[in-house]
Amino acid sequence: MSSEFDSASLLSRADQLVELARAAGADQADAVVVRSRSKSVSVRQGKVESTDSAESDDFSLRVFVGKRVASVSANPGFDLKVLAERAVAMAKVSPEDPYAGLADKEDLATTFPDLKLFDPTEVSSEELTQAALAMEEAALSVDGVTNSSGSGASSGLGGMVLVTSDGFSGSYMGSRFGRSVSVIAGEGTKMERDYDFDSRLYYSELDSSEDIGRRAGERVVRRVNPRQVKTASNLTVVFDPRVARGFVGHIAGAINGASVARKTSFLRDKMGEQVLKPGLTIIDDPRRVHGSASRPFDGEGVAGERLTMIEDGVLKHWFLSSSTARELGLKTNGRGARGGTSVSPTSTNLSLEPGDVSPEELIRSIGTGFYVTELIGHGANMITGEYSRGASGYWIENGEIAYPVSEVTIASNLKDMFMRLTLANDIDRDFSVASPTIAIEGMTLAGL
Structure with missing residues (x-):
C-alpha cells in the first residue's frame, strides 16, 4: 500500500489550486486532498457474499474574500483554474461570516513527527476471505450458537494533504485493518444476537480470527433466555467498556466548542467548574504515537497538543x-477536523483515565445492580442532559453477574451521571475513545 500515496503530486496540485484561487481574487485559501483506498470481504454460512474494493481522491478548496467564504469539491480530472474561479465567484456573493478565516499563521504546525500510523502490509482478498471464514467457523463452533449473521475482514489506508495560502504544506497517511463477526444463539422468538470485532493500525496487532470468533460465540450464548426485571430507582448501573466509550462520547459532545457556541450543550456555562466527580480526568492527545486518531496536524494545519480537558473533575478546555x-x-487548540468542505472541532485520542480496581472488584462492591452490554436508541438530550436509553445486559446479584436481562430502559440526567462515576482499571487505548468499565450510581431502571 505504501506506493499508493504519492504525496508530492497531490501537494503540487493542492498548491496550484491555492495559487489559482489567489489569482482569481481570494484573500486567503486552503486546499485539501483526501485519498482513501479500501478492500473488504464479507462471508456468511461459509460462502463469500461480497468482495469490495474502493478508491477515491477527494479535492476541496476553501476560499476567503474578506469575511466571505465558499468551498467547492471535485474529483480528479477537473480543471484547476475553473474550480478556483468558481469558488471565488461563490464567495463574493456569500453572506459575511465574522469568524471566517484560516488558522492564525503562528499556530500552524512546523514539525511533523512520525506517529507510526502507517503499516505498508499488503493483504490480499484471499487472506481477507480466509480470516472472515475462520472467524465465522470459530464462532459457530461454540456450543449453543445456532446461526451466523455474517463475518467480514477489511484493510485500507487514508491520506491527507493540506496546503494554505499562509505557507503551510503538509501530508500524512494512516492504515487500518479490521475483523468482525456477528452470530445468533437460541431459536424463534428467543433468538439473541451478539458480535465481536477488532480494528488496528497495524495488521500484525489484530486479534486472531479464532479469538474474535470464539468471543462472539461466547457472548451471544450468555445472552440466551434473558429475564425481565422490576422497575427500580437509585440503582447502580455498570457500563461495559464497549458502551462506556459511547458514554465518554457524550462528555466529548458536551465540551465541544461548536455546541457551546450554538448554546446546545448543558455544560456551556461550566468552564472552570466541577463537571465530573472529583478525581476523574479526561485527556485528549492528537500526537500520541501509534494512536488510533493521531495526526501531526489538524484540518487547518494546527499541530494540537496533549490537553487535560477535565482535570480532577474540573472543566479546563473546549x-x-x-x-x-x-x-x-x-484561540484554537488544534481540534479542527475536515468534514467535506467544512471544518468542525472534534476530539482525537480521547481517554477517560482509569481507576484503581479491577472490573470484578468494582462489581463485587456494588452488590445489586445492572451490567449494561448494549444500548438502544439515541436518548441523550445534549441541551438539557436528560438521558434515557433502551438497554440489555446482566443482573448483578450479591456482587456477581447473575443472569441476562433485556427489554429495560435506564434513565437519569447526564449532569448527575457525570458526578456519580466510579471507574475500573481495564482501559483499552487502541480505540479513538478509551474508557474503562464505569459504574454510575443513582440511575432509574424501567422494567416490569
Whole structure:
C-alpha cells in the first residue's frame, strides 16, 4: 500500500489550486486532498457474499474574500483554474461570516513527527476471505450458537494533504485493518444476537480470527433466555467498556466548542467548574504515537497538543477549531477536523483515565445492580442532559453477574451521571475513545 500515496503530486496540485484561487481574487485559501483506498470481504454460512474494493481522491478548496467564504469539491480530472474561479465567484456573493478565516499563521504546525500510523502490509482478498471464514467457523463452533449473521475482514489506508495560502504544506497517511463477526444463539422468538470485532493500525496487532470468533460465540450464548426485571430507582448501573466509550462520547459532545457556541450543550456555562466527580480526568492527545486518531496536524494545519480537558473533575478546555475559537473569544487548540468542505472541532485520542480496581472488584462492591452490554436508541438530550436509553445486559446479584436481562430502559440526567462515576482499571487505548468499565450510581431502571 505504501506506493499508493504519492504525496508530492497531490501537494503540487493542492498548491496550484491555492495559487489559482489567489489569482482569481481570494484573500486567503486552503486546499485539501483526501485519498482513501479500501478492500473488504464479507462471508456468511461459509460462502463469500461480497468482495469490495474502493478508491477515491477527494479535492476541496476553501476560499476567503474578506469575511466571505465558499468551498467547492471535485474529483480528479477537473480543471484547476475553473474550480478556483468558481469558488471565488461563490464567495463574493456569500453572506459575511465574522469568524471566517484560516488558522492564525503562528499556530500552524512546523514539525511533523512520525506517529507510526502507517503499516505498508499488503493483504490480499484471499487472506481477507480466509480470516472472515475462520472467524465465522470459530464462532459457530461454540456450543449453543445456532446461526451466523455474517463475518467480514477489511484493510485500507487514508491520506491527507493540506496546503494554505499562509505557507503551510503538509501530508500524512494512516492504515487500518479490521475483523468482525456477528452470530445468533437460541431459536424463534428467543433468538439473541451478539458480535465481536477488532480494528488496528497495524495488521500484525489484530486479534486472531479464532479469538474474535470464539468471543462472539461466547457472548451471544450468555445472552440466551434473558429475564425481565422490576422497575427500580437509585440503582447502580455498570457500563461495559464497549458502551462506556459511547458514554465518554457524550462528555466529548458536551465540551465541544461548536455546541457551546450554538448554546446546545448543558455544560456551556461550566468552564472552570466541577463537571465530573472529583478525581476523574479526561485527556485528549492528537500526537500520541501509534494512536488510533493521531495526526501531526489538524484540518487547518494546527499541530494540537496533549490537553487535560477535565482535570480532577474540573472543566479546563473546549474542543476548538479556528472559527469556533474566534466565536468564543479564544484561540484554537488544534481540534479542527475536515468534514467535506467544512471544518468542525472534534476530539482525537480521547481517554477517560482509569481507576484503581479491577472490573470484578468494582462489581463485587456494588452488590445489586445492572451490567449494561448494549444500548438502544439515541436518548441523550445534549441541551438539557436528560438521558434515557433502551438497554440489555446482566443482573448483578450479591456482587456477581447473575443472569441476562433485556427489554429495560435506564434513565437519569447526564449532569448527575457525570458526578456519580466510579471507574475500573481495564482501559483499552487502541480505540479513538478509551474508557474503562464505569459504574454510575443513582440511575432509574424501567422494567416490569
